[in-house]
Amino acid sequence: MAIHVKYFASLRDRIGRAEDRLEAAAPLPVADVWARLSPEVPMPPNTLAALNFEYVEPRALVRDGDELAFFPPVTGG
């Protein structure tokens, strides 16, 4: 198992990757997932996070097997 991470739209372009995998022994906050995967890139302030398809705050805990996504403000419709 692992935490499956996805990036979308301009954030994907900026990160340079569409997906990441993170092995985590214990649950950790969303913000920590970002920091461990991209320590050189501060999370842009307007970044949104979704855990298993639901919006979450950066302090929400991510567990093994979860799907976490980072993306910029949405612009559909």
Added chain:
Amino acid sequence: MAIHVKYFASLRDRIGRAEDRLEAAAPLPVADVWARLSPEVPMPPNTLAALNFEYVEPRALVRDGDELAFFPPVTGG
């Protein structure tokens, strides 16, 4: 010339006429037109009046050649 008067919907049914003509030597208020044509029928309180296709108050003056209409609240749409 004359004042041409029309009645619509439930008000026409109540008055028993669809149209009236009133000869008037001088301009007179909407309410007076009603009173002269139907002295036995008080104007129902929710009656609307239109003078030449525009809504008017009962005190508006009606002149020779005008078209005046009386009708109940509208229920289209």
Added chain:
Amino acid sequence: MRIEIRPEPFDPLAELRNHQARLAQRHRGRYGACASFIGTMRDHNEGDAVRAMHLEHYPGMTERQLEKIIHEAEHGWPLLDALVIHRVGPLAPHDPIVLVAVWSAHRAAAFDACRFIMEALKSRAPFWKRETLLAGERWVEKSSAG
């Protein structure tokens, strides 16, 4: 801008399609939003079954009032076009009664103006409904709040 009073049944979606095809000749790529409302005859009203309806109007004043309403909408919001079609005469349940459609570059203007036109039509356009119930007929006494 187009206003029509129709004594015969009409197809709102076909009207929308035809109107928009003409609009696209002039404004293709300019409008980003079309808000529309279709009012349809129901088979019930105020708790009673309704079998049929007759829609009366005041020819001349109806068109005048609808034109004023659309002009007010055009002054209130940046619209590219507006379409209003309203039935008169005998109707059966499920028959379309009214179509209001508004085109604009952005959605807020389209939504706001479409609703404004519809609410103004309900309160100012001289139409009257007479319903045929299971037993007898009645004039609809007041416009519904919504």
Added chain:
Amino acid sequence: MRIEIRPEPFDPLAELRNHQARLAQRHRGRYGACASFIGTMRDHNEGDAVRAMHLEHYPGMTERQLEKIIHEAEHGWPLLDALVIHRVGPLAPHDPIVLVAVWSAHRAAAFDACRFIMEALKSRAPFWKRETLLAGERWVEKSSAG
């Protein structure tokens, strides 16, 4: 209630017609109001000419969020049905982007719910637009207020 994400161009009025034909089988005479919104790609945005657009989304989350939005609308207003269709993939100016349609007995619920769904979609459904300008491409940075 129906939600569809379409990778190919679609015809909003044909979708409305087909959906309503099915709805009429169950609810003929029950709905008096259909409010709808069609969003179309414009050939200009923020003062720049736009030649083409690519709509990206987050499969799975998009459907989940749209379902939640429609459920919220169904709790907020007495709706008979709702339809949401949204394009993804490459678009050209004049291509339909989104259709939202709501059916109810009365107009206020239809208007309110249609607008609620559209505004919620704009703020919560994970879609992103990338525009092709005359020179280069850009991500649309924020959703328009309307």
